[in-house]
Amino acid sequence: MNHAPIPSVDVRDVPADAFLLDVREPDEWAAGRAEGALHVPIGEVVGRAAEVTERAGDDRVYVVCRVGGRSAQVTQFLVAQGVDAVNVDGGMLSWAAAGRPMTGDTDPAHVL
Template sequence: MTAPIAPVTLRADQARTRLHELTVIDVRTPGEYGSGHLPGALNIPLDQIRRALPEIRHAADRGDVLVVCASGARSENACKLLAEQGIPTATLAGGTSGWAAAGHELQQPAACDTRAGWSMERQVRFTAGALVLVGTALGLLVHPAFQILSAGVAGGLVLSALTDTCGMAALLGRLPHNRPRAADLDATLTALRGR
């Protein structure tokens, strides 16, 4: 039995100097990816990583793979999943936010190629806030039992912080505007096979 592969973390400056030799996989939603990504990054949303395992393995056999997201949390999860499959990867410390904060440029697709969208964090904040407001309003105006909705959202946020996971983000990620177009994902997988 082989020992599990430990993911490596690269700082923005380290990744920048090696960018020409890395296969960069961005695991954010297509909308987040379209708002700006590392130069040359390929978009495979986190929930599609298992589908892309053969292509990612092929890319890792040919060189180093860097997995990125907005802050580093989703890419760390992707790296753990890939390590379980025996695929060595690295994650970018601070994600694309850290990359941009270090003064490195983000690439944006041509205007006709982008889908306007909010970051997953912004979608979660909006949805959680809206549910709390609705639960509170219905609890005051209709029946106090509706306040359970607000309490449930608060409990979910606490659980999310304690476990460093986000069930609401997982649910929102399944909405049509957060899903990759089949042709886009197929093109990305084809590009990975060619690397």
């Protein structure tokens, strides 16, 4: 069994033009997300893996969820598929706390 650490990155080190994969559920996505992120709920990742790898090309995939647990699982899966993927530590909660740009489908004062 492979016990290699899951690659991760601090939210402040995610480049502004990074390919961000958001694996949260639709209600979480609607409440607040990073502009330009690809939304693939965790339950759909395996079935949509080709879409993710095609969109990523040779770029690193920055995987995010609410706090980092689900995205760590997806990162582990993607790395096993040969994708250059890293987990965003602290997820969207850290993203918002760091003041990174966000958008949502609800009142902007209540994003996330």
